[in-house]
Amino acid sequence: MTTEAAAPSLSIGEVAARTGLSVHALRFYERESLLVGPVRRTSGGRRRYTASDVEWLQICVRLRESGMPLADLKRFTELVRQGPGNEAERLRLLDTHRQRVDAQIQALEECRSVIAWKVDVYAEHLARDEAGGLWDPTA
Amino acid sequence: MTTEAAAPSLSIGEVAARTGLSVHALRFYERESLLVGPVRRTSGGRRRYTASDVEWLQICVRLRESGMPLADLKRFTELVRQGPGNEAERLRLLDTHRQRVDAQIQALEECRSVIAWKVDVYAEHLARDEAGGLWDPTA
DNA sequence: CTACGATCTAGAGCGAGGTCTAGATCAAGT
DNA sequence: ACTTGATCTAGACCTCGCTCTAGATCGTAG
Numbered sequence: 001m002t003t004e005a006a007a008p009s010l011s012i013g014e015v016a017a018r019t020g021l022s023v024h025a026l027r028f029y030e031r032e033s034l035l036v037g038p039v040r041r042t043s044g045g046r047r048r049y050t051a052s053d054v055e056w057l058q059i060c061v062r063l064r065e066s067g068m069p070l071a072d073l074k075r076f077t078e079l080v081r082q083g084p085g086n087e088a089e090r091l092r093l094l095d096t097h098r099q100r101v102d103a104q105i106q107a108l109e110e111c112r113s114v115i116a117w118k119v120d121v122y123a124e125h126l127a128r129d130e131a132g133g134l135w136d137p138t139a
Numbered sequence: 140m141t142t143e144a145a146a147p148s149l150s151i152g153e154v155a156a157r158t159g160l161s162v163h164a165l166r167f168y169e170r171e172s173l174l175v176g177p178v179r180r181t182s183g184g185r186r187r188y189t190a191s192d193v194e195w196l197q198i199c200v201r202l203r204e205s206g207m208p209l210a211d212l213k214r215f216t217e218l219v220r221q222g223p224g225n226e227a228e229r230l231r232l233l234d235t236h237r238q239r240v241d242a243q244i245q246a247l248e249e250c251r252s253v254i255a256w257k258v259d260v261y262a263e264h265l266a267r268d269e270a271g272g273l274w275d276p277t278a
Numbered sequence: 279c280t281a282c283g284a285t286c287t288a289g290a291g292c293g294a295g296g297t298c299t300a301g302a303t304c305a306a307g308t
Numbered sequence: 309a310c311t312t313g314a315t316c317t318a319g320a321c322c323t324c325g326c327t328c329t330a331g332a333t334c335g336t337a338g
Contacts, residue, residue: 046285059257098251108204181304185314
């Protein structure tokens with residue numbers, strides 16, 4: 001494993017396709033230090049991403065999708081970049097986020113049930129609508 | 140019920156406390172036409188909200204919390220303001236939103252499981268940590 | 279060699295959703 | 309009457325998270 005044979009790398013466009021991030025966003029993330037290591041470049045200056053860059057970005061996407069602010073993601077990246085020794089803090093960060101996600105899911109489920117109820121009210125109204133009756137939900 | 144006896148009304152501050160919106164946000168929502176009817180004023184020009192204003196705002200809060208854009212909320216408000224006759228469109232709007240919420244919940248649950256897995260990885264690592272071993276998750 | 283598309287940098291711009299400020303007015307307690 | 313705190317308006321400003329632009333360069337297919 002220490003002897004490599006032409007480590008396959010990806011262009012920014014390919015990484016964009018694989019992560020769902022735009023090429024703009026990828027360059028932006030890099031500027032914001034959201035990548036663990038520096039991205040390699042070709043002799044001509046084009047970025048070449050490794051498989052583990054892509055994996056990391058996929059984790060980032062999950063964390064972002066679930067509402068982690070870029071600032072927290074940056075902090076997490078820093079910790080990973082610093083290497084072993086700070087796992088407790090990484091754990092804290094992730095676990096705190098997990099709790100926020102749980103709260104978020106719960107809040108959404110409450111919203112969902114309120115909305116579903118409203119939907120039912122309207123659906124029911126429309127079902128018996130043909131009979132024709134005045135009905136003002138503002139009342 | 141048609142004869143009223145001093146309909147109790149609330150100040151903007153009281154409404155803020157009851158809805159969780161800031162007084163700034165309440166004024167902003169009003170400017171953006173997110174309220175069904177015009178808000179009453181005292182002789183001195185202060186806003187007085189009715190109980191149904193508050194109910195409406197509470198629905199708005201749920202819809203916003205669950206990610207409905209202000210533009211959609213505005214559209215929904217318009218429909219309600221126009222009165223009976225457009226229930227089908229209201230239903231479509233709400234049901235579309237409900238589907239988005241469902242999708243959101245599902246996405247969050249996937250994120251949650253990815254995060255929970257990462258949390259476990261770190262927790263486990265820390266548990267067997269005292270034994271002391273190199274461990275670099277970047278590898 | 280020529281085209282043409284993908285990528286480069288630095289930095290400006292944008293949309294959403296409020297938030298805040300200034301300066302004035304109102305209302306209630308003492 | 310005076311003080312204090314809540315509210316008023318109009319409009320400037322802010323954060324977040326990208327997105328887009330301009331103008332140059334790279335690299336690959338003909």
